[in-house]
Amino acid sequence: DAGVTQSPTHLIKTRGQQVTLRCSPKSGHDTVSWYQQALGQGPQFIFQYYEEEERQRGNFPDRFSGHQFPNYSSELNVNALLLGDSALYLCASSLGPGREQFFGPGTRLTVL
Amino acid sequence: GESVGLHLPTLSVQEGDNSIINCAYSNSASDYFIWYKQESGKGPQFIIDIRSNMDKRQGQRVTVLLNKTVKHLSLQIAATQPGDSAVYFCAETSPGGAGSYQLTFGKGTKLSVIP
Numbered sequence: 001d002a003g004v005t006q007s008p009t010h011l012i013k014t015r016g017q018q019v020t021l022r023c024s025p026k027s028g029h030d031t032v033s034w035y036q037q038a039l040g041q042g043p044q045f046i047f048q049y050y051e052e053e054e055r056q057r058g059n060f061p062d063r064f065s066g067h068q069f070p071n072y073s074s075e076l077n078v079n080a081l082l083l084g085d086s087a088l089y090l091c092a093s094s095l096g097p098g099r100e101q102f103f104g105p106g107t108r109l110t111v112l
Numbered sequence: 113g114e115s116v117g118l119h120l121p122t123l124s125v126q127e128g129d130n131s132i133i134n135c136a137y138s139n140s141a142s143d144y145f146i147w148y149k150q151e152s153g154k155g156p157q158f159i160i161d162i163r164s165n166m167d168k169r170q171g172q173r174v175t176v177l178l179n180k181t182v183k184h185l186s187l188q189i190a191a192t193q194p195g196d197s198a199v200y201f202c203a204e205t206s207p208g209g210a211g212s213y214q215l216t217f218g219k220g221t222k223l224s225v226i227p
Contacts, residue, residue, distance in 0.1 A: 033215075035217075041220070042203075042219050042220050043201075044217070045214040056213075056214055090155050092155070097213070100158060100161075101158075102158070103148075103156045105153065106154075106155050
């Protein structure tokens with residue numbers, strides 16, 4: 001049984017570019033949450049998707065957007081990249097919005 | 113503002129000793145707390161959780177203590193092993209709509225086990 005998978009593993013972009021990160025939830029899970037983890041910090045909640053809708057959002061600008069597909073997989077899009085967007089982006093899935101979250105290995109984004 | 117923080121950023125312990133990692137939280141409305149372990153290059157891994165109606169919960173070699181009076185959490189690891197070396201985060205949950213919740217993580221404590 002595959003756990004949460006994320007792609008790509010690493011990504012390098014330049015300021016002003018746009019990026020799309022992908023997440024496949026653990027088998028049977030229908031809820032996906034995204035977190036940003038800066039170096040040396042704890043993860044920060046970006047948003048949560050359930051039933052293809054954004055259900056809850058953290059304190060992130062509109063440059064951060066997402067999508068959930070009918071198969072429960074999800075994408076995180078970041079527009080107009082800033083140097084400060086460099087971080088590890090974590091996806092977590094759960095069996096319902098209020099249940100235990102299982103984390104993927106993350107995508108390391110570097111903005112130059 | 114509301115925050116979850118840790119008292120010690122780093123902790124070194126001898127293999128076989130017990131480890132105690134502390135965490136302070138400030139949101140008195142938080143009713144559910146989780147400890148995560150994050151190894152290098154991996155995502156956080158659930159260790160143990162506790163609800164606010166409890167003050168202690170035990171797992172395999174781990175115990176979480178909750179003191180609501182002073183808004184303090186601790187994670188105790190018995191007989192610490194080299195494989196316990198990692199960064200440990202406490203997280204509190206804030207309830208959202210439709211039964212959802214978001215996790216608010218502290219900064220983390222790096223545990224190093226000396227063989």
